[in-house]
Amino acid sequence: MKTISQTSGLLDEIEGTIQGHRDGHGFVLRDDGESDIYLPSNEMRAVLHKDRVKVRIVRSDRKGRPEGRVVEIVERPPQPIIGRLLQESGIWLVAPEDKRYGQDVLIPKGATGTAKPGQVVVVELTEPPALFGQPVGRVKEVLGEVDDPGMEIEIAVRKYDVPHIFSDACIALSRTLPDKVRPQDKKNRVDLTDVPLVTIDGEDARDFDDAVYCEPAKVGRGKGWRLLVAIADVSHYVENGSAIDIDAYDRATSVYFPRRVIPMLPEKLSNGLCSLNPDVERLCMVCDMLVNAKGEVHAYQFYPAVMFSHARFTYNEVAAILGNTRGPEAVRRKERVQDLLNLSDVYRALLLSRQARGAVDFETTETQIVCDESGRIEKIIPRTRNEAHKLIEEAMLAANVCSADYIAQSKQPGLFRVHEGPTPEKIEVLRNYLKATGVGMTISDDPKPGEFQAIANATKDRPDAQQIHSMLLRSMQQAIYTPSNSGHFGLAFEAYTHFTSPIRRYPDLLVHRVIKAILAHRKYQLPVLPIPGEAHAKLAKRLQKNSSSRLNGKVADPDQKIKKLSPETLAWQAAGLHCSANERRADEASRDVEAWLKCKYMREHLGEEYGGVVTSATSFGIFVTLDAMYVEGLVHITELGGEYFKFDEARQELRGERTGIRYAIGTRVQVQVSRVDLDGRKIDFRLIREGEELMARAMKDKGLPREGREGRESRDGSSRGHADGFASKSAGKRGGGRNASSSSVVAQERSPAAQPAKSAGRKATAQKKSRNRR
Template structure:
């Protein structure tokens, strides 16, 4: 069939290609691939590039659509794909599909039409998984940003690095002023020609005021921070102490010298511990606050706790999962006060293996509120004055430490990875400003409590699995072979070895980390190994916990601050009373939601911490620091300062001594002419070049030695 528009095309092109109409006539009857069109339309080799450009233009102009297999068909609004926009700070983005599968890509031009988090319908453009926005089905309702008011215009710069839009403000509220941090209700989505529009609904505070950065993060990450009236009414009706009627049917363990061991600034104490030698090795009792007795399933208090999913911890502030009258009062295991609890009583042998366990409801009394620092001093110094102060619980501390040493044997035998990395702690002065950033030190008291909690969590999972109860496991899948191979290539370049082939066990990683112990780049190696791992999640399907080398694991020990633990407590009570609940799909949904709230909390905390670090560094521009290269990319080097644990970027443009090529296998930049190498883990001296609070970026330049 000849092209009826051949003469028109011949006037335009020296080597004319089939007209759009002619192409459409072939595709109307049956969809065709590019290769099929080449054959049907007798496309010569020298015409192929021009023909491909025409196909792309026809897709762009909505004459054709192209699926991910490269098959073309006449354009139709049918077959659109639904998903959620995920923006990248560099300007481009992705669409996470509702039906699952690989994310689709959105160009920076397409991202001008949407916000991060928008629900959209898109059309697939080609086999490279590029897509275009067809419809915004649900836009984000509110955004946080900095208000700019001048004579000509009023707009908000969004306080989210992933959102590049400015929002034109059409309505202010009383008290609005320039340079305030505000909440904006989005009225109209952006277009290619116009900014989005919105109105101010509330004022968070003045930029740089104390606490504004936390309030901004709460709004930005949509963290529920205010309890509703009904939930507060329910919590107000609860008693402020344990009532006699609530003790009925519970074991009285108030005589046992249970103690809480937490940080100095902790206010909610949800776990207490007690250990004593036994004929097999050790008896360990972990008593956990019985939140489920007071927070009833189906109540408004329960619904709001589920929505939060967990407490969110910021430097200097906490957004609790439960009202403080419960979290810091009625359910907190405060010293010398009777409290309701759920006990996990365990028999552990001399090699640290769990022999037996049982659960029961009890009434307890904490005989001391200890801090990690105090316990560590008691362990290190047998003549410490603290031993006299805590004479009545001294034996319990020593027994707990003996048990901990036993559990360490079990940990090593299982081959658990040691991720005892150096982490930063922000110290504040009386005015709420950062005084210093120091290393957060972990000691044997931290590890002691951690091991006790791990044993109780493992026992809870084993018990509920045996009872076939409906609950959520805490799972940590194996890393993918692809990530393992990338990590192995890096390790080989720094003379370290990871055994185990494409599917190494936890013990193989543990051996690697042991071999890295004491090296200058130890913290970097731990970071790289951590990046190899998948994220732990909540699910009703038992996939084991790779990082801890446990076949069965659940979260039981923190029901004051984690909702999955509350679900586990309820499941244990059902099992104990023989009122079992069949496994349900609802638990799948709960697992997905609670995994999301955990990530949301981590993102918000990290966001605030980075902002605070940038604020701290603002008056240090021009100063020099020692650092270690913590990341390498084609655009530059990430450097973490060794004295104050702040990370910044050296742009490749500031490495002026040579032209540098990125080597992703060896995690390094290598100079093309002089051969100078900047490698992950190398020590480097830098000068602070600039600090951008809005983008939360710190830029360094290298200092020659």
């Protein structure tokens, strides 16, 4: 497909997927991966969010962005809409909870089912929208009252189309599985029941898929360790292409919400038969490694085994034991203290290897939502990574690297976890930023991860260290699953995959199957599984185009793709795309729920004042994270002062043209909670005191008179400031797409989202619209 720049006219029809915006306009996400196409409000009347369309570019806006016109609706995927049932002037309608659906849905009399006004319902469309008519639907499911505990999760799983009900065939098959390891299951397995393997997880963990053991050993001519990482053997029970396998592939990952988990596998497997619970026999796959004093894996082997977990440790407990081997925790676990010390020793050696590789490891803050029994948020606290977290992370990384190496050496197809280096565009942005902030260091055209870590180390004591580290993280790409290995940039590995969490990640299950096939001297064949999801179909099309364009380094005819790539390669590519897409879907659903919970929490603190730090600067304002709450909100640009503020992209800061006052990542401010929008997942702050003091100081330095507070409060927000961001696509991303702090590369690869809390219900608001007013 050609782009506008490749043609002499504007007549090309471009296919893509509609993404609506709460303000009424929308975008077409192009299948070919080129820049999105803007659709004005009038073009969105006859289409819905997620529709697949063909558009024609008709003009460019003042920013040079392409604007389109819908010429054909290619596909209307079945998409239930969730919202509140309302009755206005005798007319029943549902106001969508997801404001990307820009129109209310009319419900004919008799199509409301058992739903009552105000309840949250799921609507199935019976008539699509038209230029002069709203969509029509019927109530398919009643979720309950808006204030029911956990309603925000019920909404999210449907809003993001997260599979949450296992098929009848899957449940029936799981019931036929045994409750414990049988004698026949132990055949051709190494007996490790006498090896004191232990699990180390969080206090609230319910499924245990990894166990570890370490002992001193001679490696080559020097000292070292033997490190065993035993992983639950899910593949023994989940057979290729079975009903359980189909459901697991459909989900691709477990989804973690506060106080609730939607598992990839039925509970009998995830919390029972496959979970490495203490004091019971379990089947496992083992990565048995010899690690030398430099932290290098000297040799490794894989084998199926049967194990017996000798203890279930928590991170805090292990950290306490390592911190004081004579403390009360150590006394209670005296039989295992030496084993934990051995694990600590091998961890410190692996850490030396990490430093030698130059792997990226920025320390950042993650948060945990703590709720009471009724689901009401009590507090939001930082989640700290202690030595036990890091110990397990390094052990899992070592096993994952060995898995990737084993598959690569065998020449078998499989899924790698690939994290490519920054794009040329992101390199240029980062270079400009480092130069503008006077860091005195930069990155090369083909940067290595060590360059990023070197900058982080050199700037860790600067006042703007957080700002610099945030920019380093943002310049990196997102990790994906793919059969084409190109290494893991952040971790500085030539080959990396996921082996250690088959209970909650489907790619890990596939890696286990491939390793078993290699051990048996055969080739693993992917099962013929259904291809779920519109997103997967879209990604498959993009893959086809991207792959064809790379053939022989030049643009090739897409029709030649089938001839050049085997069905097996296409199947593995599709599996990687599907798992990557569902991983993002799970993250989005989790962030959506957490954003709603935080909004509900902050609604109780309207008008209160807090200190905070700027975590992001944009053309339309600054995002501030509160010190006490760990909650992020927006200070709109019209709240920054009575002057024109310009966004400096190189420095990633807003600067007042008259006073020169600057707001950049890391700037400390004092704010007041001014507005909370539950439906939009938005929190707005108003700048106070600190901002005024900064303004006064900047104006004094320039010899300018200070503007009175009264004038600032009464000004017309539309007459000053630079609020272009509210009319741009970036404005739609602020309701949960930006975290207060990014996780480190290691934490992202090791740990699932936290699962501490579940909230009470929500109160949605809906605009009063009727079909006649459309």
